[in-house]
Amino acid sequence: MGNGWKFSRVIYALMDNGDLLWNRHDGRGDGSFTWASNAGKKVGNGWNAKQVFSGGDGVIYALMDNGDLLWNRHDGRGDGSFTWASNAGKKVGNGWNAKQVFSGGDGVIYALMDNGDLLWYRHDGRGDGSFTWASNAGKKVGNGWNAKQVFSGGDGVIYALMDNGDLLWYRHDGRGDGSFTWASNVGKKVGNGWNAKQVFSGGDGGHLRLHGQRRPALESPRWSGRRYVQVGVQRGEEGGQWLERQTSVLGLNGLNGISDSVT
DSSP: OOSSOOOOOEEEEEOTTSOEEEEEBTTTTTTOSOBSSSSOEEEEOOOOOSEEEEEETTEEEEEOTTSOEEEEEBTTTTTTOSOBSSSSOEEEEOOOOOSEEEEEETTEEEEEOTTSOEEEEEBTTTTTTOSOBSSSSOEEEEOOOOOSEEEEEETTEEEEEOTTSOEEEEEBTTTTTTOSOBSSSSOEEEEOOOOOSEEEEEETTEEEEEOSOOOGGGOSTTTTTOOOOOEEEEEEEETTEEEEEEEEOOOOTTSEEEEEOOO
8 A cells, every 4th residue: 555644535425315326536645526426335234223324344333313323334434335244234322412422533423412411432343243342331531511613633533612702722642542631621722703603623733614605626517516514534654654544525415424543
């Protein structure tokens, strides 16, 4: 694979009718308008989920309205073929009645609850979809997370976008085992005036603020002038060592967009 990051180029779009579309942006390196196909390839249907997010390596989790967490693995992610590890999503959890759920990499999943608690989980069965977790219940690793939005920046970093536009930085040093260990006792204010519709990580410390406007890269029938959504996990090789970080993702208006890596 060579040196440097092998950036994710696969982008999934979850449509209002439950279809899951696969896209691959071959122009990701320089921002050119180059795609693997002229239109998204349909790789799934019936994805009527509350939230969908990537777990890396083709794994896609679906959080259902009833609180069930389903595991899926798209083995056809390289070319957009309709090939999955199983014909239906495997139920790997229940009672996930969270405000927001996001991946922290290496099987770690954080759940932000309505009361402001932050719960840590680690899905040890992420490779094959088995119902195997590091603990029987989520570990409480934070409270008072009364944020507008929370997202991972990779390497244990978590950003919280507050209602007043402040951007707070945290680093969960206990992310490996779910211990209540943080780099600092409170979030560090690293920005203000972030009066955005949504914020997500672009990797390597980069962040994008969205105001709902169109971006030149999306001005095509593929996206129909709709907006960016969601974030996903990105893997790369650096100095022969596998790393995992967050990457920005494109999506559609009112839908969910997730990204995954191609190895």
